[in-house]
Each structure stands twice: as C-alpha cells, then as structure tokens.
Amino acid sequence: MTKTEYQVVGTRPVRHDGADKVTGRALYGADFQMAGLLHGAILRSPHAHARIVRIDTAKALAYPGVKAVVTAADFPPAPDKLVDFGEGATPLAYVRGNVLASGKVLYRGHAVAGVAATSAHIAEEAAQLIEVEYEPLPCVLTAPEAMQPDAPILHDGLRTAELGEKAQGRSNISEHFRHILGDSKKGFAETDVVIEREFSTATVHQGYIEPHNATALWNNDGRVHIWCSTQGSFVVRDATACVLDIAQSRIRVTPMEIGGGFGGKIPVYLEPVAALLSRKTGRPVKILMTRKDVFEGTGPTPGSYIRVKIGATSDGKLVAAEAYLAYEAGAYPGAMVGPGGMCVFAAYDIPNVTIDGFDVVVNKPSTAAYRAPGATNAAFATETVIDELAEQLGIDPVEIRLRNAAKEGTRRADGPKFKRIGCVEVLEAVRGSEHYQSPLEGPNRGRGVAVGFWFNVGLPSSCTINVNADGTVNLVEGSTDIGGTRTSVAMQAAEVLGIPVEDVHPSVVDTDSVGFTAVTGGSRVTFSTGMAACEAAGDVIRQMKERAAKLWETVPDKVEAGRGSFRCNGHSATFKELAAKVGETGGPVVGRATVNPRGVGGSFSAAIADVEVDPETGKTTVLRFTSIQDAGKAIHPSYVEGQMQGGSVQGIGWGLNEEYYMSRDGMMMNSSLLDYRMPTSLDLPMIETIIVEVPNPGHPFGVRGVGEANIVPPPAALANAIYRAAGVRMRRLPMSPPAVMEAIWSK
Amino acid sequence: MQSKVHVRTAINGEPAEFLCEPRQSLLECLRDLCNLTGTKEGCNDGNCGACTVEMDGRIVTSCLVLGVEAEGAQIGTVEGLARGTELHPLQKAFLENAALQCGICTPGFLVAAKALLEQEPEPSEARIRLWLANNLCRCTGYDKIIRAVQQAAREMKEARP
The missing domain is CATH 3.10.20.30 (Beta-grasp domain)
Structure with a gap:
C-alpha cells in the first residue's frame, strides 16, 4: 500500500472516548464508588533515613470510625525471590519494602502504615495517631556522595554488580556496567579537538495531574478486585499478587480512566495496601494520594551526575567518546541508567566509545520511569558538548550532527546495529525548516538545537474484534488509554477491515476479559497493540471470506477482499452486507490476535529553541519552539503532534524550572504544585511540530511510536540557546533564574 | 463526629x-x-x-x-455545559482540535474557558494564556487547548445573531 491509498490511517477523527471526557462522564480511579466503601490513608515517614524501632497502632484503632490498620507485618511471610514486571528483575523484598516500609524507612514520604475508616478525614486523623518510634540515621541524597566509601549505607545486604560480578562489601552502588566499542583511548589520540565536561541534573517528577488512587475488594470467595488508574492493569495484577503472595488468577484489575502517567503509574503503591485493608475489614477500601504524597511517595525520575568527553578531527568527524553516568535510583535499585547508556551517543556514528553506568541508591523516593527514562539526562550532556565542538570547529551545529548522524548499520556502543532509522531525515528537516532558516534578531536572544533518541519497545499485546450484525465491530484491548490510543488502535483495525473508524468501538477491559497486555509505556501501544488490532482484523477478514465462500458456493481462497468489500465470480458484498449474514452462515465472527513484535523501530527527535534571557533576573523566556520527530507513520497526526508538544513542554519544564528542592536532611521543600513549578500556558509559545515519516519495516503501516523521544532534546536545545543569548554554558539542570544569574555573574 | x-x-x-x-x-x-x-x-x-x-x-x-x-x-x-445532546462549542472544539490527551484537566479548562468567552468574546492568544494560567495540563503543552478556545470563540461569534 502506498501513502495515498489509506482510507483511515493518517486522518484526524474525533476520539472514541471524547464525548465522555468533555462532559465529565468518564470515570477515573478517584471517581469509583461502591456500596459499603471505606476510605484509607497512608502514614508516611518524616525522616529520610531511620530505623523503625516500634509501631503502636492502638490509639489509631481505638479512634471512632477506624476499621483497620496495616503495616508491613501484615504481609504474609514469603521467601524472597526475583520478580519482573517488565522493567527488569527486582528482589520481592524491595517491591514490598517500597509499598510498606519494613525495618527501616529510606526516604521522607516512605509509606509505613495504612488505615481504613468510614471517611477519608477520619482515616487521615487516625493515621496521625499511629505512634512510630524512629532512630534517625544519617542520609545521603546525591549519587556522587552515596558512592563515597564512608557514605551512609541504605541496604545492608546490597552488593555491587561490578561489570557482571558480585563485589564484596556493602555499597550504595547497585550496578556498574560498561559498554565498549573500538578503543576510545586510541581514538582520542587521533583527534584535533577534545571537549570534556561535567553535568548534573535535578530530580524531577512526571507531574501527572491525577494523583494515584486504588480501590480494592477482597471478596468473600477469596478473589481480589482492584479498580485503579494505572498504565498497566496486568502489572498491577502481577505485582499485587507477588506482594501479597497469592495467585495472579485470584486478582482482577479493572483499569479506570487514567489522568496522566508518563511512566510514573507503572509501579504499585496503594493497591496492595488497599487489598490488605479490605481483607481485614471485609469491605471495599479506596485510597487516594494527596499531591504531597505524589511528590514524596511516588517515583520521580533520577537526578544524575554525568561526565561526557568527545573528540573530533578538524573537519568535524567524531572519532572517540566517553561517558560516565551516575544516576540516583532513589531508595531501591533501578535508576534507568541502562537506557541512559543505550541513548547517550545513539544519535552518532562514533567508532570508539566507552560508557560507564552506575545505578546508585540514595535517600530519595524510589525512582520510576519518566518518558524516555534516562535518555534526557544523558542527551543534555552529549548535546551540549556537541554544540561546543561545533562552535570550536566553526561548523554549523546541525551540519556537525548530520556529518556524524547514526544510520542503518551504525553499531551502538551497547551492542545493537541500527536497522532503518530516521536520524538523518530528522536533522535534514531541522535544517530545512522555516524556523531554522529564519533569522533571530534582538539582544539577549539565542537559538539552540539538539537531537535525541529513544529505542521504543514491543512487548505483548492482545486484541479481539467482535463483528456486529449491523456491520460495525467491537474491539477489545488491554492497553489503558492515556492519550488517545483507543482511536489510534481502532484506526488501524478500520483500515484493515475497510470500514469507517466510527464503526469500530474500542473498549479497554479488565484483566479477566482480555489476553495479557503489557504496560502503556515505551511508546508501544500504537505500535504493538495496533499490530494486534491489525492481526485480529486480518483474522476477521479470513473468517468473513469463509462466510462469503459459503454464500457463493466457492472456496475461501477464491474470495477477494479489500477496501471493505468481498468479491468472487461476479458476486460482491460489502463488509456490512456480509456482517448481516453471519448468523445464517455459521454464527458469530470473532477475530483474535496476540503479538510480541520484534520489529521495534526506534525514534529520533530534535528540537529548535529560541530564547531570550533577561540579564537582570536570569529568567529565560521561550520565544519560539519547534519539535521534529520521526513517527515512522503518523496514524492520527493530531495525537502525534500532541505527544510531541506535550513531551517538548515537559522537557522545557525539566530544563528551565523543575526540581526537587531538598533540605540537607532529605525533606522536599517544594512539594506542592505552587512551588514545584511546572510550565503554565502563560510560560509558553505555540509548540510547532514537524512530523517526519521514515516507515518502520517492522509494522504494517510503518509505525515507530512517538510517546517519548520528544522529551529528550529540549533541555539541551535550551542550554545551547541560552549560551547564544547570554554567553554562559549551563551544565546543571534546571537552568532556573538563580542558576543562570550565578553563571552570568561568574563569567 | x-x-x-x-x-x-x-x-x-x-x-x-x-x-x-x-x-x-x-x-x-x-x-x-x-x-x-x-x-x-x-x-x-x-x-x-x-x-x-x-x-x-x-x-x-x-x-x-x-x-x-x-x-x-x-x-x-x-x-x-452541554445542552441535552448538543455539546457546547468549547466541548466540540476541544474534540476537533485534540485538545485533550488524558482528559483529567479538561473539565477545569472547559469551565474556565467558558467564563472567559462569556466575559470577552474575542480574547487574544495572550489573554487566553493569561486566563488559563491557573489550569495546569501536563499532556498537551497547551498548544491545542489555546487553539480550541480560539476556534470556539470564532464559532460562538458566528452563531450570534
């Protein structure tokens, strides 16, 4: 099929869940109501690091209206084992420990106990009546400090996985990995210019507007039903089963509508606690987080310390590069430094590379994924150094990137060879854009560019399509819809079936009602669940051919199908006409598919930022911003643009304002949306978009997935723009007014 | 109690x-x-x-x-906002412009934008941005929300006698 032949793919229909979402009818997790519902609250640690000496729940239990209190002591005994919910293997003790602290608290905001009561107010008051005696311990808040030999130790049992071997002795370094390509030492000897710089980035939060929530009912038949807002209903099922040591099949998770996630709504926090409280009370229990709980008790993205060294010849050929990435995992290992190592130099063809990555635990909330997790930190460093190299060599910053851009066949230092990718096409789109070509005039103004990469993932998805007698179909999927994927998935089914997208009714259903489907994350839903929908639609077509063959007394192979009609020997019928006859030709038609696609296509994205820096205050104003991204194929261009705009603005917030502002004793000083300053409409211009389409051969329509790569380049593009506007190289995030002022003063 | x-x-x-x-x-x-x-x-x-x-x-x-x-x-x-089965022009414009992704902030934006257009039928982009600065959206980067409000303003103007 060529581009012009598509009927549905590439159009911009109104989303299927649109009416519900503009009328207030859509039910999110917090909207769930049920007879007999109890309300829960969580008691959280006031210390960043302390031993729990004693917990006394008597006063809380005696408070009128309180029905139950739970602590880690209520977890059933279970031998420790490794569990994997799609983001790498983790000891069960760590997963449980983050749900309810046992023995020690490892960050301020760490959950210690849960209360269920007849109202949320009573539960909150009762939580404060739980007496916890702590023995405070010294805390450590950054990776470089936590890596010191005399640093306070978070986990007595943690041993560094040092280049694959378990090291001796206690440490806060969970893992040290190294990727080697060529010989970087030799490579640097062949260069004319070498630039090495140090960077640090602050902890930032995904900042979804909907706080976490969970309702659980431990039913009298022993089955547990959970309603919550999650990126992965099957992850909630499997993680809760592990934490509670019960069979997966005893848990049913109904995903409610979800108010943003960006990676932060993959882990379980409240679900196991609500389930334990329900088991104790025999009633459904609903727990909602406050905004402060969200900041202090859920996973932000890692702060990091990074060194990057890149060497080039005088004609701008990159020859050697080294990176040192130390990422803060927070309280438990898993800082997403692995992806940082995969992405740090991914945009370039550099023959000699060494990358060292360190996963370091610190006394801050256990980190979670955040949109291309790990890549933004790394790209901030690399893309700033590339910009400096371009300046020193007198080469245009886009030109130096194009001369060295990764392409099909380029080997990444972490192993894989790129298949067909669109790095060159994205950079050419930057160079050819009206934005990049237009002059930027005026004092204190500057333009910066940067490029970024995210590899995207496949993972399993399931889909069924039920044909209705009126010629419409009901599509059943397991991917929670966080930003319009019901429609991007339904559009692909409609294209294959040859029917209008309005005739496909997509539903996201509970874990009892659809085959296993991995998380809404990794930019995978339109790619992977879309592929499942294509295959399920293909299965419908196959069965419809059989029905046509029966009607026309021929064999299915002789029936031709396309564009929603079926033909054979002068007979023809539309999809609708044939659907009306499924009853008389053999009964209902149900198409099914499960996929675990291998043909994942990574996505490159670039950003052009024009800024003005106020030399009196250090405030950076974004004057103009363009996001460029290779979508492979944009199924619904409006929602592709939306991903690019949203990711760009999160990147702008990360670059200019956002940070966990920590006191020395580990308290987040700005845990409200007033003080944790995310971009508002007033802070921004329109965000221009250029969609590049280099089809991914691993998907029927060429989809790559667009959710993530767009957040990667903005902080670096802004840093490069600030340099041209104010003459200062910013190597610390955020580049907030005080940080820029400090840099201007020390010029 | x-x-x-x-x-x-x-x-x-x-x-x-x-x-x-x-x-x-x-x-x-x-x-x-x-x-x-x-x-x-x-x-x-x-x-x-x-x-x-x-x-x-x-x-x-x-x-x-x-x-x-x-x-x-x-x-x-x-x-x-809706009158029976008829959506308010703002609701329609939000859908046509893909001005929501997760949708959790949408009700607040719609109520705030409606109040703006009732007071000022033809607000500038800067005015819309200032008025809506109290409403946070983390998904869209605001671009499509601003455009939806602009479209609704145009349509409401045309619909007036």
Whole structure:
C-alpha cells in the first residue's frame, strides 16, 4: 500500500472516548464508588533515613470510625525471590519494602502504615495517631556522595554488580556496567579537538495531574478486585499478587480512566495496601494520594551526575567518546541508567566509545520511569558538548550532527546495529525548516538545537474484534488509554477491515476479559497493540471470506477482499452486507490476535529553541519552539503532534524550572504544585511540530511510536540557546533564574 | 463526629441540597455527596485548576471553597455545559482540535474557558494564556487547548445573531 491509498490511517477523527471526557462522564480511579466503601490513608515517614524501632497502632484503632490498620507485618511471610514486571528483575523484598516500609524507612514520604475508616478525614486523623518510634540515621541524597566509601549505607545486604560480578562489601552502588566499542583511548589520540565536561541534573517528577488512587475488594470467595488508574492493569495484577503472595488468577484489575502517567503509574503503591485493608475489614477500601504524597511517595525520575568527553578531527568527524553516568535510583535499585547508556551517543556514528553506568541508591523516593527514562539526562550532556565542538570547529551545529548522524548499520556502543532509522531525515528537516532558516534578531536572544533518541519497545499485546450484525465491530484491548490510543488502535483495525473508524468501538477491559497486555509505556501501544488490532482484523477478514465462500458456493481462497468489500465470480458484498449474514452462515465472527513484535523501530527527535534571557533576573523566556520527530507513520497526526508538544513542554519544564528542592536532611521543600513549578500556558509559545515519516519495516503501516523521544532534546536545545543569548554554558539542570544569574555573574 | 449542615444551593440551574460536614470542601460535596465527579481533584490546594467551577458568575477552585459556602449560590460544573445532546462549542472544539490527551484537566479548562468567552468574546492568544494560567495540563503543552478556545470563540461569534 502506498501513502495515498489509506482510507483511515493518517486522518484526524474525533476520539472514541471524547464525548465522555468533555462532559465529565468518564470515570477515573478517584471517581469509583461502591456500596459499603471505606476510605484509607497512608502514614508516611518524616525522616529520610531511620530505623523503625516500634509501631503502636492502638490509639489509631481505638479512634471512632477506624476499621483497620496495616503495616508491613501484615504481609504474609514469603521467601524472597526475583520478580519482573517488565522493567527488569527486582528482589520481592524491595517491591514490598517500597509499598510498606519494613525495618527501616529510606526516604521522607516512605509509606509505613495504612488505615481504613468510614471517611477519608477520619482515616487521615487516625493515621496521625499511629505512634512510630524512629532512630534517625544519617542520609545521603546525591549519587556522587552515596558512592563515597564512608557514605551512609541504605541496604545492608546490597552488593555491587561490578561489570557482571558480585563485589564484596556493602555499597550504595547497585550496578556498574560498561559498554565498549573500538578503543576510545586510541581514538582520542587521533583527534584535533577534545571537549570534556561535567553535568548534573535535578530530580524531577512526571507531574501527572491525577494523583494515584486504588480501590480494592477482597471478596468473600477469596478473589481480589482492584479498580485503579494505572498504565498497566496486568502489572498491577502481577505485582499485587507477588506482594501479597497469592495467585495472579485470584486478582482482577479493572483499569479506570487514567489522568496522566508518563511512566510514573507503572509501579504499585496503594493497591496492595488497599487489598490488605479490605481483607481485614471485609469491605471495599479506596485510597487516594494527596499531591504531597505524589511528590514524596511516588517515583520521580533520577537526578544524575554525568561526565561526557568527545573528540573530533578538524573537519568535524567524531572519532572517540566517553561517558560516565551516575544516576540516583532513589531508595531501591533501578535508576534507568541502562537506557541512559543505550541513548547517550545513539544519535552518532562514533567508532570508539566507552560508557560507564552506575545505578546508585540514595535517600530519595524510589525512582520510576519518566518518558524516555534516562535518555534526557544523558542527551543534555552529549548535546551540549556537541554544540561546543561545533562552535570550536566553526561548523554549523546541525551540519556537525548530520556529518556524524547514526544510520542503518551504525553499531551502538551497547551492542545493537541500527536497522532503518530516521536520524538523518530528522536533522535534514531541522535544517530545512522555516524556523531554522529564519533569522533571530534582538539582544539577549539565542537559538539552540539538539537531537535525541529513544529505542521504543514491543512487548505483548492482545486484541479481539467482535463483528456486529449491523456491520460495525467491537474491539477489545488491554492497553489503558492515556492519550488517545483507543482511536489510534481502532484506526488501524478500520483500515484493515475497510470500514469507517466510527464503526469500530474500542473498549479497554479488565484483566479477566482480555489476553495479557503489557504496560502503556515505551511508546508501544500504537505500535504493538495496533499490530494486534491489525492481526485480529486480518483474522476477521479470513473468517468473513469463509462466510462469503459459503454464500457463493466457492472456496475461501477464491474470495477477494479489500477496501471493505468481498468479491468472487461476479458476486460482491460489502463488509456490512456480509456482517448481516453471519448468523445464517455459521454464527458469530470473532477475530483474535496476540503479538510480541520484534520489529521495534526506534525514534529520533530534535528540537529548535529560541530564547531570550533577561540579564537582570536570569529568567529565560521561550520565544519560539519547534519539535521534529520521526513517527515512522503518523496514524492520527493530531495525537502525534500532541505527544510531541506535550513531551517538548515537559522537557522545557525539566530544563528551565523543575526540581526537587531538598533540605540537607532529605525533606522536599517544594512539594506542592505552587512551588514545584511546572510550565503554565502563560510560560509558553505555540509548540510547532514537524512530523517526519521514515516507515518502520517492522509494522504494517510503518509505525515507530512517538510517546517519548520528544522529551529528550529540549533541555539541551535550551542550554545551547541560552549560551547564544547570554554567553554562559549551563551544565546543571534546571537552568532556573538563580542558576543562570550565578553563571552570568561568574563569567 | 461533628453534626452535618444542610446546604441549599443550585447546581447547573437546578435546585440542589446536600448534608455536609462543615469541614468538607465544595469539591468533596460535588463529588461525594452530589455524584458530580466530572469536577476533578489534582492538588487540593488551589494550584492545578482541575476542580474549577463557576460560583455566582466567578470561577473558583472548588477545593478552596467550603461546601457550606454554597448556601444560596449558583454553581456551574462541567456537567452543565452541554445542552441535552448538543455539546457546547468549547466541548466540540476541544474534540476537533485534540485538545485533550488524558482528559483529567479538561473539565477545569472547559469551565474556565467558558467564563472567559462569556466575559470577552474575542480574547487574544495572550489573554487566553493569561486566563488559563491557573489550569495546569501536563499532556498537551497547551498548544491545542489555546487553539480550541480560539476556534470556539470564532464559532460562538458566528452563531450570534
């Protein structure tokens, strides 16, 4: 099929869940109501690091209206084992420990106990009546400090996985990995210019507007039903089963509508606690987080310390590069430094590379994924150094990137060879854009560019399509819809079936009602669940051919199908006409598919930022911003643009304002949306978009997935723009007014 | 436990009554007592705008208003925007412009934008950005929201006699 032949793919229909979402009818997790519902609250640690000496729940239990209190002591005994919910293997003790602290608290905001009561107010008051005696311990808040030999130790049992071997002795370094390509030492000897710089980035939060929530009912038949807002209903099922040591099949998770996630709504926090409280009370229990709980008790993205060294010849050929990435995992290992190592130099063809990555635990909330997790930190460093190299060599910053851009066949230092990718096409789109070509005039103004990469993932998805007698179909999927994927998935089914997208009714259903489907994350839903929908639609077509063959007394192979009609020997019928006859030709038609696609296509994205820096205050104003991204194929261009705009603005917030502002004793000083300053409409211009389409051969329509790569380049593009506007190289995030002022003063 | 207060108010043009504790916010009363869950809680301290409702012609963050303050007031929520099956021009424009992704902030934006267009039928982009600066959206980067408000303003102008 060529581009012009598509009927549905590439159009911009109104989303299927649109009416519900503009009328207030859509039910999110917090909207769930049920007879007999109890309300829960969580008691959280006031210390960043302390031993729990004693917990006394008597006063809380005696408070009128309180029905139950739970602590880690209520977890059933279970031998420790490794569990994997799609983001790498983790000891069960760590997963449980983050749900309810046992023995020690490892960050301020760490959950210690849960209360269920007849109202949320009573539960909150009762939580404060739980007496916890702590023995405070010294805390450590950054990776470089936590890596010191005399640093306070978070986990007595943690041993560094040092280049694959378990090291001796206690440490806060969970893992040290190294990727080697060529010989970087030799490579640097062949260069004319070498630039090495140090960077640090602050902890930032995904900042979804909907706080976490969970309702659980431990039913009298022993089955547990959970309603919550999650990126992965099957992850909630499997993680809760592990934490509670019960069979997966005893848990049913109904995903409610979800108010943003960006990676932060993959882990379980409240679900196991609500389930334990329900088991104790025999009633459904609903727990909602406050905004402060969200900041202090859920996973932000890692702060990091990074060194990057890149060497080039005088004609701008990159020859050697080294990176040192130390990422803060927070309280438990898993800082997403692995992806940082995969992405740090991914945009370039550099023959000699060494990358060292360190996963370091610190006394801050256990980190979670955040949109291309790990890549933004790394790209901030690399893309700033590339910009400096371009300046020193007198080469245009886009030109130096194009001369060295990764392409099909380029080997990444972490192993894989790129298949067909669109790095060159994205950079050419930057160079050819009206934005990049237009002059930027005026004092204190500057333009910066940067490029970024995210590899995207496949993972399993399931889909069924039920044909209705009126010629419409009901599509059943397991991917929670966080930003319009019901429609991007339904559009692909409609294209294959040859029917209008309005005739496909997509539903996201509970874990009892659809085959296993991995998380809404990794930019995978339109790619992977879309592929499942294509295959399920293909299965419908196959069965419809059989029905046509029966009607026309021929064999299915002789029936031709396309564009929603079926033909054979002068007979023809539309999809609708044939659907009306499924009853008389053999009964209902149900198409099914499960996929675990291998043909994942990574996505490159670039950003052009024009800024003005106020030399009196250090405030950076974004004057103009363009996001460029290779979508492979944009199924619904409006929602592709939306991903690019949203990711760009999160990147702008990360670059200019956002940070966990920590006191020395580990308290987040700005845990409200007033003080944790995310971009508002007033802070921004329109965000221009250029969609590049280099089809991914691993998907029927060429989809790559667009959710993530767009957040990667903005902080670096802004840093490069600030340099041209104010003459200062910013190597610390955020580049907030005080940080820029400090840099201007020390010029 | 404190005794409850009987509050007589009007929601979306209809008389309404509820029994609330004096400490309950209007947001809680709308959501938990009146089953109007279209109004969302994002922060419960007046900073995100997800709970924006109209109260006697002004927009307020309902998490910062007590339920008892609704006595005798006229309250407008997202559930009151559509007329029967006919969506408000803002609701249509949000859908046509893909101005929502997760949708949790959408009710607050719609209520706030409606109040703006009632006061100022032809606001500039800068004016829309200033007016909506109290409503946080983390998904869209605001671009498509601003365009949707601009489109609704144009359509409402054309529809006027």
